[in-house]
Amino acid sequence: NAGVTQTPKFQVLKTGQSMTLQCAQDMNHEYMSWYRQDPGMGLRLIHYSVGAGITDQGEVPNGYNVSRSTTEDFPLRLLSAAPSQTSVYFCASSYSWTDFSGNTIYFGEGSWLTVV
Amino acid sequence: DAKTTQPPSMDCAEGRAANLPCNHSTISGNEYVYWYRQIHSQGPQYIIHGLKNNETNEMASLIITEDRKSSTLILPHATLRDTAVYYCIVERSISSGSARQLTFGSGTQLTVLP
Numbered sequence: 001n002a003g004v005t006q007t008p009k010f011q012v013l014k015t016g017q018s019m020t021l022q023c024a025q026d027m028n029h030e031y032m033s034w035y036r037q038d039p040g041m042g043l044r045l046i047h048y049s050v051g052a053g054i055t056d057q058g059e060v061p062n063g064y065n066v067s068r069s070t071t072e073d074f075p076l077r078l079l080s081a082a083p084s085q086t087s088v089y090f091c092a093s094s095y096s097w098t099d100f101s102g103n104t105i106y107f108g109e110g111s112w113l114t115v116v
Numbered sequence: 117d118a119k120t121t122q123p124p125s126m127d128c129a130e131g132r133a134a135n136l137p138c139n140h141s142t143i144s145g146n147e148y149v150y151w152y153r154q155i156h157s158q159g160p161q162y163i164i165h166g167l168k169n170n171e172t173n174e175m176a177s178l179i180i181t182e183d184r185k186s187s188t189l190i191l192p193h194a195t196l197r198d199t200a201v202y203y204c205i206v207e208r209s210i211s212s213g214s215a216r217q218l219t220f221g222s223g224t225q226l227t228v229l230p
């Protein structure tokens with residue numbers, strides 16, 4: 001049981017390039033989400049998914065795209081990277097999206113992205 | 117979900133109990149209190165959660181006041197590895213159909229001193 005796995009751990013992009021951050025979980029979790037964390041700040045929700053084929057926007061979705069073709073995977077795509085997207089990105093998952101009572105959210109170890 | 121207020125930083129001597137307070141005066145009856153911590157930019161780690169009663173697990177204890185407007189996370193014997201940012205989060209127990217969005221504030225930077 002690997003939990004939530006993110007790749008790559010570090011990435012440097014040039015402005016305008018596109019890339020995909022990968023996220024996979026092996027816990028059969030319904031709910032998956034992407035957060036970004038900027039220096040000295042808390043986490044902000046980018047996009048989330050409540051099951052295969054179902055995604056929706058979070059607090060800061062602009063410039064990002066997601067899809068969920070399987071329960072296990074939830075990739076985050078940067079369409080045209082900008083320096084403002086320099087951040088640490090965390091993928092997270094939990095078993096249920098409807099019953100939060102005692103439903104722990106598991107986080108990946110993070111992906112450090114620098115856009116120059 | 118209700119907002120939370122935490123002190124920005126605290127120090128604690130190694131081996132002593134660390135008591136981290138959190139104010140959530142607007143909490144609703146169906147909202148849980150969760151605590152997570154983040155060690156040096158690693159992914160946030162779940163610590164403990166509670167609704168009304170005090171809770172204890174292998175990592176920590178959670179004391180919730182009777183009116184539920186505040187809570188305290190207790191690390192009974194803090195070690196240097198407990199140095200981290202601790203987040204107190206309030207979340208409703210059932211989805212209203214929208215995102216499960218944990219609102220992470222700035223948290224409390226706990227520094228355990230040797």
